[in-house]
Amino acid sequence: MRVLVPFDARRPKTRLSPVLSESERHAFAEGLLADVLAALAETPQEPTVLATAPVEVSVSVEIDERPLTQAVNAALSEADGPVAVVMADLGxxxxxxxxxxFDAGRxxxxxxxxxxxxxxxxxxxxHPDFRVDYxxxxYRDHRERARELGATVETVDSYRLSVDIDDPGDLPELLLHGKGEATAWLREAGFAITGAGERRIELERSETESGP
Amino acid sequence: MRVLVPFDARRPKTRLSPVLSESERHAFAEGLLADVLAALAETPQEPTVLATAPVEVSVSVEIDERPLTQAVNAALSEADGPVAVVMADLGxxxxxxxxxxFDAGRxxxxxxxxxxxxxxxxxxxxHPDFRVDYxxxxYRDHRERARELGATVETVDSYRLSVDIDDPGDLPELLLHGKGEATAWLREAGFAITGAGERRIELERSETESGP
Structure with a gap:
């Protein structure tokens, strides 16, 4: 199975700009990518990072400067068998x-x-004719597209796959459940869970002498 | 296995008060409870609703007026074997x-x-000595408590179990993935997904002639 991990190496994680500077967003996004690749490394699959610009990782990298949807669809159109696409921010x-x-994909x-x-x-x-639109x-659109094609669909019920680290509200999930590089980076950058008002988590960033 | 579904029949879903009236919150909460009981009915387990006041359901009901944590702990202290506690708002x-x-619990x-x-x-x-504190x-506190007791812990990785319908921001998940009574109620009450700004869903409530 071909496994692609799309990664925006140019302007990663812009929606975290309220809490992280541009250089911090780059470092944090690379931590998330490393965590995704580390999890993939424990499966039999060998991923390829599909990046908008060069990035230093231990697996192969293909550069495609186009936006996510177009780059993935180009890969799907060239595929000769199943293709998995795993987002780079699933920390x-x-x-x-x-x-x-992967089992569901089989x-x-x-x-x-x-x-x-x-x-x-x-x-x-x-499926040779399925294309993505992110x-x-x-999720709804992809199911609809599959239905139009007469393609069978399986849904994977995973909390860990459901959380993408996209905006500040996602950071508590990482602090609670994460164990990888991105989580360590976030802690070192001063982020912590301070408690919960009602049942939601409050997030706090303390002053650090310098960024991690 | 004893399976408890705690349900606040008196003041359910107060955090939905920005979008639902009190009588609507009662109806919606009962829809969620019905959906949880319907899912449990397709497992070999027979649930008991642990309610703060009488409620009409097709399974047995035990009344305990105390707050959630105390009521569950009373049940745990009396238990003679494994006890599952499944929240009533997992729509x-x-x-x-x-x-x-249940497998993880075994x-x-x-x-x-x-x-x-x-x-x-x-x-x-x-475990005879484990007590909850909601x-x-x-989640963090329960793991810590288990560690202190030397109790083994399994975590269940499920998106469907991770979503409790608690505040207005949870309603889109139900509209997207739900198939039960609560989802039908919500649609009839005029709620719909209108699209997505960036990648998050926008929720809209249209005027309905009367509540569902």
């Missing part, structure tokens, strides 16, 4: 969740791990 | 996710399905 991803994704034409908020955080496509409520 | 729960919870002293935001949405306790970041 909680674990090998077992990825195995469930039994269905399209396997989708939905993200909180209606995104498509990971999918496996094994804009809008892509 | 996306499905039998397969519950089976995974191999560990404490099995926990974390909620988004650090809550404990479902757990199975098979206040604050209970």
């Amino acid at each position: 909680l991803v674990a090998p077992a969740a990825l195995e469930r994704l 039994v269905a034409d399209v396997a989708i791990a939905p993200g909180i908020g209606g995104g498509t955080n990971a999918l496996v496509v094994d 804009h809008g409520v892509s | 996306l729960v499905a039998p397969a996710a519950l089976e995974r919870l 191999v560990a002293d404490v099995a926990i399905a974390p909620g988004i935001g650090g809550g404990t949405n479902a757990l199975v306790v098979d 206040h604050g970041v209970s």
Whole structure:
């Protein structure tokens, strides 16, 4: 199975700009990518990073400067067999969740791990005509597209695949459940869970002498 | 396995008061409870609703007027074997996710399905001294308590168990993935997904002639 990890190496994690500077966003995004690759390394699959610019990782990198949807669709159109697409910001991803994704991809034409908020955080496509569109409520749109094609769909029920670290409200999940580089980076940058008002978590950033 | 579904029949879903009236919150909460009971009905377990006041359901009901934590701990202290506690507002729960919870409860002293935001949405306790505390970041606290007791812990990785329908921001998840009574109620009450700004969903409530 071809496994792609799309990564925006140019302007990563812009929605974290309220809490992280540009250089911090680069460092944090690279931590998330490293965590995703580390989880993939514990599966039998060998991923390729599909990046908008060169990035230093231990796996192969293909450069495609186009936006996410176009770059992934180009890869799908060239594919000769199943293709998995795993987002680079799934900071909680674990090998077992990825195995469930790959297993679902073996039994269905399209396997989708939905993200909180209606995104498509990971999918496996094994249908020649299926194309992605990551804009809008892509989980719903991808199901609809599969239905139009008569393609079978499996949904992967994973909390770890459902959390993409996209905006400040996602950071508490990482602090609570994460164990990788991005989580360590975040702690070193001064972020911590301070408690919970009602049942939601409050996030606090303390002063650090210098960034991590 | 004893399976408890705690339900606040008096003041349910107060955090939805920005978008639902009191009588609507009662109707919606009963829809969520019905959906949880319907999912449990497709497992081999027979649940008991642990309610603060009488409620009409098709399973047995035990009345305990005390707050959630105290009522659950009273049940745990009287237990003679494993006890599962499944929240009544898990509107996306499905039998397969519950089976995974029960399976985890069979191999560990404490099995926990974390909620988004650090809550404990479902757990199975098979340890005489473990007690719950649903206040604050209970997922973290329950893990810590298990560690102190030397109890083994399994975490259940399920998106469907991670989503509790607690505040207005949770409603889109239900509209996207739900299939039960609560989802139907919500649609009839005029709620719909209108699209997505960036990648998050926007929720809209249209005027309806009368409430559902």
